[in-house]
Amino acid sequence: xARRSTIAVTVFLAVTGCSPVEVRIDEMQGVPSVKGQTEITxxxxxxxxxTLPAGDKMVATRAVAGGCEFTFDDTIEVLKASDYQEIGxxxxxxxxxxxxxxxxxxxxxxxxxxxxxxxLSTRVTSVVLSVNGQQVADKAAISRLPAVVKLxxxxxxxxxxxxxxxxAASVAVKAVAVLPDMPRPPERLKIDYDAQPAIIMGPxxxx
Numbered sequence: 001x002a003r004r005s006t007i008a009v010t011v012f013l014a015v016t017g018c019s020p021v022e023v024r025i026d027e028m029q030g031v032p033s034v035k036g037q038t039e040i041t042x043x044x045x046x047x048x049x050x051t052l053p054a055g056d057k058m059v060a061t062r063a064v065a066g067g068c069e070f071t072f073d074d075t076i077e078v079l080k081a082s083d084y085q086e087i088g089x090x091x092x093x094x095x096x097x098x099x100x101x102x103x104x105x106x107x108x109x110x111x112x113x114x115x116x117x118x119x120l121s122t123r124v125t126s127v128v129l130s131v132n133g134q135q136v137a138d139k140a141a142i143s144r145l146p147a148v149v150k151l152x153x154x155x156x157x158x159x160x161x162x163x164x165x166x167x168a169a170s171v172a173v174k175a176v177a178v179l180p181d182m183p184r185p186p187e188r189l190k191i192d193y194d195a196q197p198a199i200i201m202g203p204x205x206x207x
Contacts, residue, residue: 022098023089026198030087034076034102034131034171035194039112042185067125067180072191078159079169079199090166095201097160100151102131103196107142109177112188123185125178129193131171132158136195163199171197 025031040052040059048068052059060071084090107129109118118124120139129137134155141147151159162169175193179185 022200022202024200025089027196033194033196036074037192038072039190067178069178072175074173075170076173077170081168084166097163098200098202101198103146103148104137105146106194108192110190111186112190125180127177130174
């Protein structure tokens with residue numbers, strides 16, 4: 001009898017709308033993918049430790065045991081100021097960010113001359129992808145994409161503050177990869193990544 005009563009109360013709350021309701025806002029509502037491509041040219045005279053130009057960005061390098069570490073930094077806009085008027089679910093002033101999920105769809109290092117992805121087992125020693133300082137993927141995770149991770153701690157706080165204030169929101173994306181000395185990295189190296197954010201809004205505290 002007690003179990004039936006509990007079920008009845010749960011159903012009643014759901015039907016009457018008394019239970020907290022979460023709203024998921026993702027690509028279906030127009031939230032863009034966190035994606036980018038950065039290409040660098042590694043000349044035959046390149047010395048690891050140099051900084052390489054990549055369009056309007058720079059890629060830092062440093063020598064490590066057995067190879068060269070490349071650091072790719074980017075800033076990607078997640079929501080524009082206009083999105084708070086164009087995406088209906090964001091208009092509800094009482095809705096606050098509960099969590100942010102990222103579906104990591106792609107992280108690849110490519111020989112830009114041929115369009116061929118580098119073999120992770122032989123051409124990439126290690127790689128880490130971070131968003132707002134939180135590691136969201138490594139070499140092991142890349143081999144079994146797609147994967148879903150939650151932003152937490154400072155990585156979530158920085159994004160939550162902007163969205164709750166209905167301001168334009170961006171994330172800092174960093175990929176750090178070590179490529180071995182042999183075989184030599186391709187002359188034109190490109191990083192290609194794609195992660196789809198989902199913003200979960202609703203009443204209550206962040207969890």
